[in-house]
Amino acid sequence: MYNYNKKCIQKLSIIILNLLAITSVSAQKDSKIFEDYKKDRSILPDFSYVGYHNGEKEIPNVTDYKIFDVTTFGAIPNDSISDKVAIQNAINAANKNGSGIVFFPKGRFLINEDGDATNSILSKKGHLIFRGSGSGANGTELFMKNMLPPADSLKMWTVPPLFIFSSGGADKKIGTVTAAASIGEFNIEVNTVEGLEPGSWIFLKVLNNDKDLIAAELKNNVVEPTWTNLINKGIDVKVFFQIKSIKDNTLTLEAPISYNINPKHNWEVYKFANSEEVGIEDIAFVGNWKEKFVHHRSWKDDSGYTMLRISRSTNSWMKNCRFTDCSVAATVTQSANITIFNCKVDGNGGHEAITSNGATNVLIAKCVDEASQWHSFGTAGTSMNTVIWKCIYPATTCFESHSSQPRNTLLDGVEGGLMKDHAGGALENMPNHMQGLVLWNYKQTNESVKDFEFWPPSEVYEWFKMSNPTIVGFTSKDTTFKTEQLGQSESIGKEVEPASLYTAQLKLRLKKLPKWIKEIQ
Secondary structure, eight states: OHHHHHHHHHHHHHHHHHHHHHHHHHHSEEOHHHHHHHHOTTSSOOOTTOSGGGGTSOOOOOOSSOEEEGGGGTOOTTSSSOOHHHHHHHHHHHHHHTSEEEEOOSEEEEESOTTOOSSOEEEOOSSEEEEOSOSSTTSEEEEEOSOOOOSOTTSTTOOOOSEEEOOOSOOEEEEEBOSOBOTTOOEEEBSOOTTOOTTOEEEEEEEEOOHHHHHHHHTTOOOOTTOHIIIIIOEEEEEEEEEEEEETTEEEESSOOOSOBOGGGOOEEEEOOOEEOEEEESOEEEOOOOSOOOTTSOHHHHHTTEEEEEESEEEEEEESOEEESOSEEEEEESOEEEEEESOEEESSOOSEEEEEESOEEEEEESOEEOSOOSEEEEEETTOEEEEEESOBOOTTOEEEEOSSOOEEEEEESOEEOOOGGGSOOOGGGOOSBOSOEEEESOEEOSOOOTTBOSSOOTTTOSSOOBOSOEEESOBOSSOOBOGGGOSEEEOTTSOEESSOHHHHHHHHHHSSOOHHHHHHO
């Protein structure tokens, strides 16, 4: 009788738990904003094109490139001799070959030891896989003992990264845009297509201080006299695209236009000098930052141990990497369609985690900041269409929005602090974020704030200005917002369906979710 009752109780418990789970899911509110978006795509930015090959392909497991094992170039793990020259030589050999896997066996490799040259390790070609044997305790560790010197010790951000993955060559101006084009369109008219072909990468650029253009973007917000870059130079947009096809003087793009184009503002077209298919995988990048971080105290605090930069790269990725005891973990700049997946920042807290700075269509997915970097995952510069998806950082920090006109940033299912003094940016480069900031099912973990302001009066706080964000499904202990400062808001205090705006938009565009998304959700 006892065993029978016990089994019945166990079955009943399972049924109750299942019912509770179903009830919990069904209790989530269907987002009206998303339902409206299905009918009118201008309601929200389209984030569905972010990441490697616009999210349409999974990150490959490259096995058919020639392997350049760093140990064959003189690197020896777990000894006391620097491996910096050997690593650069392995990269050089892979670059010369046209493709390659620069491979690290398990163990600790030393870089920037006493007596090492004070330069970055550089790759200038695509089709390069920089692969270790795991980023855990028994994997591959690249240890940076000494800092690199800053370009200018008075400019605290000017320490170069230890590793730079970039491209050779130079951008070339092609011409100008000759006809208006609206957000969501794929075609642009140009005065010449000389030097371009299907598959070419370009960027569209405008820098114009037309007062009406500035007012149109800031909407109900007012320019402060200290924002000299916006006042004197103007609206700064730089967006990267791949050409799908060319007919006469019409370029058809692989991804839609994300900023309204008016030819009177002098939009320029440049052919982009880029590398493609660069992968950084399964490596721990370890710095030697051991001091207590103080924001802007010195160049050592802000950028002394800057580990990695992905620059001038397209359709590339970084996955399963760890960044420990660093000032800056990684930055993606002047690049497009980059996926950063399953990376961790830990150890002693420093300045920045992982940032999209002036890049287009960057996906930062399932990354964790355990170090509580002063600025956690986020955006800066002219970044456009950045998705920070299912990332976690502590209650002691916040997402980064480092001014210089980032646009269209989605914090999607993100968990961490929300506070006004961790955004970043100099006054001359304000505001912190232009249009298109979206917090979707954001879970705030620090103490609640009554009437949180995204655009506080400057006499109250002048380093935090984010223009008309959209807040949907925001949960916290009891934070409220000054709703007049928001562009759109819905379901403050309760999560919504879809749980992820990014994956919902991707499914809407492709009619089904790609296999790679299903596997990592």
